[in-house]
Amino acid sequence: MFCYQCQETAKGTGCTIRGVCGKTDNVANLQDLLIYVLKGISIYSQDAKKLGIRNEAVDKFVMESLFATITNGNFDAKYFLDKIKEGLTLRDEMKQQFLQAGGELKADLHDAAIWKGEGQSEFAAKALEVGILSTENEDVRSLRELIIYGIKGMAAYAKHAYVLGYKVEDIFDFMQKALAATTDDNLSADDLVALTMETGKYGVDVMALLDKANTTTYGNPEITKVNIGVKNNPAILISGHDLKDMEELLKQTEGTGVDVYTHSEMLPANYYPAFKQYQHFVGNYGNAWWKQDKEFEFFNGPVLMTTNCLVPPKDSYKDRVYTANTVGFEGVKHIETKDGKKDFTAIIEHAKKCQPPVEIEKGEIIGGFAHNTVLSLADKVIEAVKSGAIKRFFVMAGCDGRMKSRDYYTEFAKDLPQDTVILTAGCAKYRYNKLDLGDIGGIPRVLDAGQCNDSYSLAVIALKLKEVFELEDINELPISYNIAWYEQKAALVLLALLYLGVKNIHLGPTLPAFLSPNVAKVLVENFGISGITEVDKDIEKFMGTA
């Protein structure tokens, strides 16, 4: 195996024996092969689209398969074996559709479009030929992987919109175009840089689509005080990013005597009007994903993982974990989706037999500062900026993770001058959302917009401020970007920000291993991207006092 798609990759270079995330060598290889099958399907679908052929099963398959390979999403070899088989069948179907419509096959079709294999051993052998390192030139490899990771994030957000009935065909087309492009040896580094920027454009589009899907279906997030303590009923903990599952779970648990709590990235569900109405929706339990091995233990009740980040469960609570959608782990119960619906009876009955959660924290945290709320406070915010009460905003969106070096973000938040405000989204917030950082004239100093996809809200806010202050360039705003990344959705968010013209983003706790020195140089020279150093030095630099 070779995998370097996330921030915690072994030695900062690549996981080669077993993932730091717990992914086995076998699963990593099968994920590589599945991506290869997706490339083959996409080669045909590109040409088929020119003949007016569109296959929704292909769009859905490509989206879900990309999503399944995201860090901490699916650890189950069987899932990937089945997907590879299904993908090969779909690839042939796509090819037949293309031929029947009068299409002619190219003489030099890429191997991804023609290889055949059956069963585990053939798949295992093929997987070894098609991994990341099969692209020899390290700059081409770096750009191809950056694009692939971007579309993995895109697939995740597209899927969340899709289950709510929202889709944009251009986004599906782009994912497939990008997959096919990574097999094209004729593309120059410049072509791939252009494709990387285009990934950022579709990143903005998919986040806008998901924002529309979420807010149209569940209302605009509202300023909300979220309880972080517990009640005395047995309960279910729901984690991940899928709001549709949140809705279904709340409906099905109503009146059963079973409470519902959110974990990690599901915290922002507490901000939506459609969910706040449920009396048995108690609040948020615990912190970011990587603390689940301790927190799930204390929770006592069953846990539903709707998306990443799943940590390989310990035996002590494994029987209480349930997965859904593209999440999977061998030996963990999976709740199937039938006709777009899920039946949570098993998990509800399980909860009834469990003890109530052990209280690990008490009190409240505040959130719900998505674009609609912040823009409704615009007058107050603008006044505070004009009067100098707010000197600078810090966008600290992104992810949290296990590394000790992430303590930097807690210290950074603590040490920021009192006349600054943090804008956040994603699970990065858990590094500072329980600190008492106070407010500025009633505006809290940490404004949480929501999940990582709600980073879109932060861009909307920045664009609005640019308009109000009549600025030419988004970079003239008193906003600094100090972003923490971990998995591939954060890679997409970063590309989206670059596409919107945001410069001088600081990225940490380490720069991605998948950026070759030359690709990193392009990002530094064109966009002023840099890493992090020490808290005080970075604050001085950001505040212009260095």
Ligand code: SF4
């Ligand atoms: Fe390693 Fe991250 Fe890949 Fe897991 S996802 S195998 S930790 S690089």
Ligand code: SF3
């Ligand atoms: Fe977190 Fe996995 Fe990135 Fe959605 S739950 S932000 S890491």
